[in-house]
Amino acid sequence: MQILKKVLWVLFILPVVLGGVFGCGYVFYLWEEADTDLKKVVDYKPDLTTQILDTKGRLIANIYDKEFRIYAHFNEIPPRMVEALLAVEDTLFFEHNGVNLDAIMRAFIKNLRNQKYAEGGSTLTQQLVKNMLLTRAKTLDRKLKEMVLALKLERMLTKEQILERYFNQTFFGHGFYGIKTAALGYFKKPLALLSLKEIAMLVSLPRAPSFYDPTRRLEFSLARANSIIKRMYDLGWIGDREMDAALNEVPQVYHTTTTQNVAPYVADEVVRTLGFLPDLKTGGYTIKLYVDLDYQKFARDSLRLGYQNMLKQLRENEDSTLNGAMVVTDTKSGHILALVGGVDHNRSSFNRATQAKRQLGSAVKPFIYQIAFDNGLSSASLIPDVARSFNNRNGATPKQRHWQPRNYNRKVNGLVTLKSALTHSLNLATINLVDYVGFDTIYRDLSSFGFEDLPKNMSIALGSFSISPLEASMQYSLFSNYGNIVEPTLIESITDSRGHEKPLKLITPKSVLSPSKAFLTLAVLQNVVEKGTGRKAQVPGLEVAGKTGTSNNDVDAWFCGFSPSLQTIVWFGRDDNTGIGRAMTGGMVAAPVFGDFMKKVLKFDPNLKRRFEIPEGVIAQRINGETFYTIKGTALPSQSQGNTPLLF
Template identity: 35%
Template sequence: MDKRSNTSRQKRPAKSGGTVKRAVLGLGLIVMVMITGIGCGFLTASMNTKPDLANDILPPASSQIYDINGNEIANVHAAENRRPVKIAQVPKQLQDAFVAVEDNRFYEHSGVDPRGIARALYTNIRGHGVAEGGSTITQQLAKNAYLTQERTITRKVQEVFLALQLERQYTKREILEMYLNQIYFGQGAYGVQAAAQTYFGKDVEDLDLNECAMLAGIPKSPNYFSPLNNLQAAQERKAVVLDQMEKYGYINHSTAEKTKKEEMKLVKPVKKSETGEASYFIDYVTQKLIDKYGADAVYKEGLKIYTTIDMDMQKAAEATVSKLPTYKTDGNGLGQPQMALVAIDPHNGYVKAMVGGRGNDQFNRATMAVRQPGSAFKPFVFVAALENKFTPNTVINDSPIDINGWRPRNDSGNFSGRVTMREVARYSMNVPTVKIAQKLGIDKPIYYAQEMGISTFVLEGPQNDRQLATALGGMTKGVTPLEITSAYGTFANKGVHVEPVVIVKVLDRNGKVLEQNEPKQRSVVSESSAAELTDMLEDVVKKGTGTRANIGRPAAGKTGTTSNYNDAWFVGYTPDLVAGVWIGNDDNTPTQGIMGGHLPAEIWKAFMQKAVAQIPAKNFDGSRSSGYGGVGELEDDHKQEVRKKEDKKKDEKKDVDKKEPKEGTDKSAPAGNGNKPGNNPPSMPPVVAPEPGDGVGKGRN
């Protein structure tokens, strides 16, 4: 009897649970029916009015951009370049390209694609929020013509109703025509005709398949996929469009592959009309918002955009451009060499100043130029070593080395024998840096650099960065000034990396907060390693390759010059501000002997002296500083050699090498994947030595 009673008790909860589930399901069905009924009633009532796409529901309103102190610095409005055309003028290949990549069931659905909505709902439920997704061409037209860009359930429902109404009132050809005249292509171009003129200098009816595929790929992210801003990304996006066209039967495989290989003939970019202060920063902020909310939201919906820019620092940054010599003028009428400067608060990631070049072109070198860092990469090798039992006084033998035929050399052409890692940093020695990276494994410096925000490494394929030449800055692609400056901020912030921030918050025209950005940070290296590296890089500024950057108060930094003087860098920091300066030609040809320790260091110094003038000087440990005294000049090669010998004698007298582990011992630089829990790089294939000749000379001072 007890057994039957127990069995009965075990069954009851299951029965009760099934009842609850059925009740919830029934209630859900009732709610759905009610919503459907209300929606049908609303839709039926709204069908009586035919949409007039000549008018927007909301009157256009300019957006305002504010600096860190709340002062308005820009009024952003649409300078629309819109030239409507009839659908008959639009090449069939361009129509097909848009349908293939944006809405492959356009000719089958009635304005709303249930499959797309199902995918979007699933994504939203999983993400616990509302995200764009599943929108048909008709829905996009409804959204662009009538609605704000806010991402809410209400706005999505309105979009669906309007799309159904449009499909009832217009033919597919009419809808596609309106859509192609409405869509934003970047560079101020609205519609396919304006885009064809902007990018190719021709009418839309004259576009070939190559150009059609390129145009169809741009609206997904008009700034990023603009071939005038990012040709490589635009080419990759074009390939996606061609693959979609092949998938849905608009072109065959051979045509798709042939078109992918065709070069793109673009017209010269139009110079920016704005020549005011912070124009590159304002453009950068504007494009980030366009990518997120759409052009209409930014240009017509009266957003209030609060940014991180400090206009006093910005003015100081822009004043440094006058120090840049002009050796030649390129085909676009721009003076060469060009430059970029970025300044960031290392504690919260706020970008305080940004110069993307001289002149008024569309290319922001601070955020878009991916250039070889040269010796400016070496601190990532040094900090990886400090995280793996090296110290600033660990001794390395500066002597010839042959790595499968690759023989790195120092810029001076000489070898100094036994040197400490502090000296290696101070004089930017190449061979000892390679030996340190070889002992660690190049994966460790790459790992730490990635954790500090460097996103441009190539880790797979025949040409990749898992080679020792990377230790000298010989990367496959390179780095942007913004990312490497942000990465150095990790050293200034005691080993904690904070992602760059340019937008503090965005409000709509009614004061509703659309976004508010808090600093995103993560601990990358120990505070002790960051302090030791900073101490080493202070030596660079006091008496090494970076003495022209000496601002008379505690500062640390590193020079960088690549082979043939194509790129010159100085990236450095005080306890409260990190700044990076890059100089080079846009076409990646050699400059006239510009080195990182010369002009970039001088520009960095000129900027920093003004930028930190109102900030009390302090040491990196937080104590008050009385300054360094006199500001040094760059030492020539002879003086550097003499100083090296003097420093070496001092170190020998102190018997530093007796107290510290020697190069080659297990204690000095253990092999493997590191020794500190939580700091180990992800599993990677073995490092491949560079081909003979690769990376030689890439780590000039």
């Protein structure tokens, strides 16, 4: 008998005792180690999506790294949302301590009956620690860890904090992490505006996100939601009327993308500009821009229309190397209201508005004439529009060493006023003007205006240097902003996930000229649009000023123009830097885009300022039936008396 007892002890009792001891020791070990493991849950800092908004608070784009998540604090989550979740996942959530033994026993019996793992009996707390800390392996060890972690987590967080983490951490399918993200993605609604049916459809997703995805299997999603609603009714959490209304509702479901990017060139520029923020795509920032999505659409549509018209004239297809860009700013503040970096972001994400450096061509001429006005000449002064030859000893080839410029139409016009020379963009008159004022003076003052990398030869008179459309926008603010150069700014504010606003660099205008001096050129630029190369930019009922630009061999086509309140830079060219095509000048292809855009804007906002202000101290004088402006106290030459100085 004694021998039998010893055998039983060795075979049965000792293993059970040792197993119990080791089991208790292992559980104690897990309990002690739980603090370290649970730190990720307690100090919950999930990756959050950064949202880019336009100046009116409308979504431009979501940017994120791996998980598209918009955070919802517990006070944002509707009570019905909590009830629906508990009805389907964990009815006794507010009563248990992290583990529901009754549910575990029911699941154990069900698994035995089915002879397979069919149900886990996990509470929401267990589900949270499993999703955040553990694998999905269906093992006893993983289940034991899950239970221990859940029990200890309930001692570290309140029930509301656990629910908040669950609702934000959970994957709801379609790339959506978190309940707020899913509500906006599937229904385009904030949480507070969701119906009971929509709530039920959302809480049904975590179990099988793909299967119950309402954008793919709406009938299954509705059926699952109905079962949840009936469960809520059985629990007494809703009444007959609310249940019937919910069961009969079929919500509208949207098939939205996670980025929802409606202005990709703008979003790309934001990412480039804020690249210094290491958590830009995970920090949950709200970035508000000065961009107005209405203006952005008008600009994109106008640029696209101009592009299509060019393709027709050139008899090319959509695969053409032809492309374009557009920058719209407020004339006073420099705020960027629209930015289009190409005709099709899907074909090319290269942002030609900010990254491309292209020859400015004749669009540089207003700055040269401004320098001439600053040095004592007037728009009524005469200049010879005759051919000249220039020697450049540094030229690599005979052609480069001997430069003989000509007008676009190959003609010469003799003596012309500076107003006429700029209005009709006469190359020869402009080069003679540079020679008269002095190349060193022109070079120095162009540099003082902010132009960079200027070649030290006479070709700068025809815009032989390169500049981006965004940089051109800044330079042209000299005229549109009456003598003040202002850097175009895209970002209005940056707010982090805690609601703290980050300080931004303050952009202040650079005063270069008096308003009266700047107006002398502005007035001529109005004439460019009324009677010169920019006639296709005209907008009925709106005063417009601007300058066309075409680089050598029709490689670049520009129109840089402005109204009293808006400035718009339009550029067209080929990505391979070859010529656009014969007669594809700035006046023919870029100016019409400006005009079309401004007409759209004026129809949208008819209260835009329509007339330019004439600064104090500027006077008008009629000479030979034509109006010329000068600053009070400065005499205009009288052509009728024949004493106008000739410039050679």
